[in-house]
Amino acid sequence: MSSPSLTRKFWGTEFVSPVMLASGTSGFGEELFKLGCLTGAGAVVSKAVTMKPRSGNPPPRLLETPFGLLNSIGLANPGARYVLENILPAVSNLPCPLVINVAGESVQEFADVVSVLKESGVHIGYEINVSCPNVAEGGAAFGVDPEVVFRVSEAVSQVADRPFSVKLTPNGGDMVQAAVAAQQGGASAVTVCNTFLGMMIDWKTGKSVIKRKVAGYTSPALLPLVVARVWQVSNAVSVPVISSGGVSCGQDVLQLLAAGAEMVQVGTRLMRRPCAAGELLDEMKKLTGEQ
């Protein structure tokens, strides 16, 4: 099998590499740009944006585990209007494309956030986070029910003037069916996948260390779980698959591309290595011999 080309055209945009920075691990790209760490990044995916400002969850929001990281940030963000007026103008000069991650508590909220943000020309597309709780309909995550995923995807496609990916959840439901539903609703890609539910309990108190009890788990050890899901989903849909999770070296990215991913997100690795995008690209070039 021939090595995949590392530069690519995706959503009509030229990408210098298949590496995207996962939502929540690089803000809106400004800090890493100032640190000189966006070299080699194909794109930045922003932190989640909701309609109204959210201050986020009470601390502790993070807990490192022996082989990974639990997070419970609570979608902290200043709200769509503030992002449109204050943040996007400040990141219009990023050296790579920006994708905005969108979260909501109802089907309508996803469409509303996109309707506000589309006044800006700074970003190339959206990533729709269907892993958050559907507050309007009982609190289960949108992503576990393919019918609801279809409705979110359809609602966004009716208002979006540019491509969007639906970021699927591994926590309950059938991810392959959810991916098919996202595609039928009009999604231009699917992201596989969001964090895995995790929990750590202080045995002395019997209580969860994280106040919201369960949290999102990320780890390099999740690589085989993500590879399996990317392989399953990419065999079931015709839209591109963006992988998210499990990446710590260039070989991992190449493996995810071989599993069927078109783009590969790196997240938690950025906590150790803010310049991971460039490092991963260099490692891949060495492995494939591409200049």
Next chain:
Amino acid sequence: MQTAGDYVCTVLSSRQVLPGVFSVEFESPEISSVALPGQFVQVEPSPGVFPVTRRPVTINRLTESGFELLFDVVGRGTQLMARFLPGDMVRVMGPLGKGWDVDQDKTWLLIGGGLGAAGFQFLVDSVRSSGVIIGASGADRVIPVQAQTVHIVTEDGSRGSRGLVTALISEELLARADSIAVCGPVAMMEAVWNTIPEAHRSKVQVSTESRMGCGWGVCDGCSIPVSGGGYRKCCVEGPVFPGDTIDWKRWKEAGL
């Protein structure tokens, strides 16, 4: 202004200064030439992948060609850091965060509890200080600080006077200071804040600590509850804040 960089630094020295408390000196003219008192660095505790985050440590003092960190071993990351040997090459990002507000020519009173004083030397070396109060559980936890006037208090009385730092805070000491630096466990800092009369509170700056993901402002993991609701990021808006910024009640509930 962005002055931080990610550097591979050589370990110049490593030693245990108190039981379980280590001093590591790094060579890094790049970091030490721009660092300000109260700023911190993010240290990779090991090569490879695990643990998945770095360890944030306040710069204790500048040295001839770099800086010194003082830390106690509290978990896996600091266990690995305690094993650093001279000659080791370690990746360190810094300097990070907003340190003590030392813009003006002021006289400082420093109040530290336990490992909270493990950053005071840099401040003492940079400003005029009228006194340093150091509190600890016992003699084996008293962080060494070289200053003209150091008052030591221990809970078990094994060094200095017996009691808590709050017992040494006097109107006279407070009146002589233009700025007051406080750093220690949350409960200690809150007790100090409550002991300081209203008239002197505007002088107080506190250095906070939180579990950190990145250290450069992107992950929103280290947020500290502030008065009036909401949060501020410990890593970029702090770690040093004016004392009245902190919502002590909500911060204590975090149980950090």
